[in-house]
Amino acid sequence: MTTLASKNPDIFIGMVAATFCAQSVVEAAQNGMHDKVKYMWQPNTCAGTTQLSKAKVGGDGSASEGWWIVNGGNKDIEDPAQQADPVVKWARDMLTANGIDPNADNNLGLGMIYGWAWAQVIQIAGQLDGGLTRSNLLLATRALDMTNPFQLAGIKFRMDGNKDAYLTEGGIYQQWETPKQSWVNRGTVIDLDGKSKSCNFDQATGVCQLY
DSSP states (O other): OOEEEOSSTTEEEEEOOTTHHHHHHHHHHHTTHHHHOSEEEEOGGGOSTTTTSHHHHOTTSGGGTTOEEEEOSBOOTTOGGGTTSHHHHHHHHHHHHTTOOTTSOHHHHHHHHHHHHHHHHHHHHHTSTTOSOHHHHHHHHHTOEEOOTTBOTTOOEEOBTTTBOOSOOEEEEEEEETTTTEEEEOSOOEEOTTOSOOEEEETTTTEEEEO
């Protein structure tokens, strides 16, 4: 069941994930909200181009037109508009060479993003005194400062020990354009590197308490 949240009659936010991304789009089109509400938002878990594609929402795909999202900055290897990007092409070619259809699952692109980062961490940790150990792995992670090719230009990829515990603190506003079957940038990248406060995650309550 899709959970919907809205405090302003001009704003509609689909609080969804995975397959529910498309379901909220279809529901908004069927109940008339798509034509009445000025701003319709998807959470960043719906940033993949397949989530709002014609194949997912049906018909000519117009139900998805105009939806907004804040993309955390990750490139999408399935996005038609990003096929010429060197790292996207590399990722797709590598998957294809290993008998894997790069369009088979959204998680393949996500795995590339995480996999690249972990590969860098493991290589750095292995070069530290003592080699690849748990402590060196943590040290390498907390000292990471580089450009992640799977992220949009302008978004930093770094940590600074306990001072900055977040690899990525940035994003960009995007809006879905049905003819392109793609999220299109609106504005420029917003980079907030080093500005997020650290917190202590309480597993019992599921809440992250700021220091």
